[in-house]
Amino acid sequence: DSPKASEASSAAPLGDQSARASIARVYDAALGGTDNFEIDRQVLEQVRKVAPEVNDLAWSNRRFLGRAVRFLTDQGGIRQFLDCGSGLPTADNTHQIARRIAPATRVVYVDNDPAVVAQSEALLADDELCHVVDADIFQPARVLGNETIRSHLDFSQPLALLQVGTLHHYAGDDGAELMRQYIDALPVGGFVVIAHFFDPQTDELSPLARRMEQVFLHSPMRSGVFRTRAQITGFLPGLDIVPPGPDRQGELELCDLWWPDGPRLRPLNQVQRCIAAAVGRKA
């Protein structure tokens, strides 16, 4: 028997997934994955009509996630991650990135998409240090009270909470309060990582952000809010934002410009300017 048989039994039955678009599968399609259906690809095609480089939005987000996890494991000394809205397992998942640096890193993945939960359970079945929880990440009290999370992560030790590519799927205007509940539960020295659809509020780019938002909101996916610098920074109440580059103050930065892996030889396109990120530290 799998050591995780009891956790696996909590997953909802998969049923016919091909009838409704899923955030996780639309994202998978944008990353060039194969875990998606026609209805998911149609959402992407709709967005592509107003933003031809939409796949770059997904890649900018995903590459940022990789660099942030590497930074937190290496420089931040983090050995525990709570990865909220983790998505379908892909090539470089949080535990795989972290373990190249610290093999004993613990990760709990949280998602409410049945396919994500099922595939993550399959991937992690024999992994004692990694778990997946089926929960609504926009209900922090439930996530923080979850038995699997409480038993596998030690909230008295440094821990990083990831909300990468997730909070733009929360339509409410009380996101800062939601995040405060997570932040209150973190120990001093804990980190929060966010990446979010960004409205740069320039004459040139704001209309593009608004057009993408309209397509996302009216698509079968029904979510995807582009927020301003102040709104996104507001999701890290009370945290010190880590400088996003050399000789920089801590502030929100475009995903692609957050400690890039090397010099940029090609200019960012307009879509890449519509996703931003920050890493906050609890002092």
Ligand code: SAM
């Ligand atoms: N974090 C991953 C990354 O950045 O590569 C995946 C991001 S994907 C765009 C967003 C994920 O959040 C999807 O897997 C979706 O199912 C999940 N999600 C959206 N709303 C959620 C909710 N209320 N509770 C749990 N997961 C949610």
